[in-house]
Amino acid sequence: MSIEVIKPGLLSTLQDAGRRGYAALGVGRAGAMDESSWRLANALVGNRNGEAALEITLAGPTLRFRQDAVIAVTGGIIDARADDQQLLPWTSCLLPAGTLLRFGGMQHGCRSYLAVRGGFDAAPVLGSRSTDLHACIGPMDGRSIQAGDVLTVGEHATAPWFHSRKHVQALRWSLDPQPWLDYAQAPLALMRGDHYAALDDASQRALFAQRFSISKDSNRTGSRMDGTPLQLREPLELISEATLPGTLQLPPSGQPILLQVEAPVTGGYPRVGQLAAVDLPRMAQRRPGDAVYFRETSMDEAFQRLRECEESLRCLLQHIEQRLESS
Template sequence: MSITVIKPGLLSSFQDLGRVGYQHLGVSVGGAMDSRAHRLANLLAGNPEDEATLEITLAGPTLRFDAPGCIAISGAQLSPTLNQAPVPNNRPLVVRAGDVLAFGPRTAGLRAYIAWNGGIDLPTVLSSRSTYLRGGFGGFHGRALRKGDVLAMRRQPDSGRLAELEQELWKIKVYLPAILGLAPRTAIRAMRGAHTGLFTESSIAGFFADDYRISPQSERMGYRLEGARLSLKSATQLLSEATSFGSIQVPPDGKPIVLMADRQTTGGYAKIAHVATVDLPVIAQCMPGETLRFVETTLDHAQQLDSQREEAFGRLHQSLASLRQLFEG
């Protein structure tokens, strides 16, 4: 019941919904950069939404299955193939012993997620199986995958009914609401925060009007943005406070940074805005060199969008009841 890593890909690490509840101890939340795609892959593989998935970045790994299983791939379109034949995203897929999963050119997005029915056997560290790369713990030995790694699956289907399972899974219709799909936006919705008033009016107006280019110095900790520099009305000393996914802080050089999944636990830079949670996956799927534009929204509207997304996940979960029954049978 194992999988052998033939090629590790550019950056492949196991992530779940994060190590919640330990920021006060200096431990980053981490977790999937695109929680939407992570949750979607798990639902399509018949898993709970917080099961660890393999987050792959731009260049995917090559994996050989040494036992049968069922997987689902969501997120970026990285041209996945099974035994050199193209396979789709957002569908449950049956794999057999000896099958090889590989990835090709990127056509959309940056990060894809592979979920295994039953998950991969990983230790729980501080209530999570997410890999914290800087800390060197969680996930698979606290690091990204390497050539020759062997991953143990926690569950495998009955070898004698693989053909039947594959046929029944193919009959299941998956209706993916637009709010759960990989749909790039031309503008990222963001809200003013407690620190917004510390910035000059021209900086605030420019932030919500100008284009920003994602710097090559962008990764899981934060996305650095290049564009018009933002200025405070006056030099201000702020107490460090807890950080959150999507806060946009502005260091002394005036170049904003969108804090991402592996952000530091506290920070004292002024924050000009906060990205609406529903648009965080959009940023996570953007490449360095691409441009972002921010449009102002309200907290009420952001909460309404979040509720709509959760309702869509709830409907999808209900519609996949027959899929879960197939794995339980």
């Protein structure tokens, strides 16, 4: 089964859980920026093995499905039409062979996920089908999709919850995106980093008080923050040390950079904070110009919130599986 790319959209890449465990070799993780939405999209089409999905940024592609396909779209709320029919998000949909799927602009959030039953098939690189734009590795030599590309879908069984394949259709139920999309854009939980104490007193206060906004220069490597510059008490001479997604670095400009999934594995800028892992998907859905406030958190609270989120997600994934089986 294959899907033809008619228009690529602003930035659309194949992503899975990423290539973890290779930082010692200098290889970053990559993968879906909003991992919760990626997992839920796969669950809605009956995928259970971490299949690759298409991560869509701000404005989506136009795709032609050459064979019947079962799909789901989660993450940011994006306009999508299958031929002339509005496509429902956050549920399982059937597209008959020949369907033209057109994505428009994103109404809320920054990234959506298109999963297809069987997953997008591509040769794994270091055990992952994720595209790393920064390192230029992964599917299509590490680039985003382009017009004329043909995306292959993995082998899969027929979805038993759709009995007719003659027209576009969707299940009668869908997931509530509210718990997974940060509509209120609440403050994000940040732990003090190794060099927090090197900030001057005013900057220490400002880190957890001022409004930052996401710069238009942000990408999958890092979200650049615009705001009143933060200042160090005195210049620091640092050697490069380990970094990871969520590390908040302070370059000489004084405008912090929050590293994302394509973060380099080491960096030499002061590390003034570390975002709680549970808030990384929320950060991934902030678009350029959106406000960001940080609130201080502890390691214990960050772990507790992550455990609670994982348990909620596990229960929902189980519920989706049972619901599909009974449809």
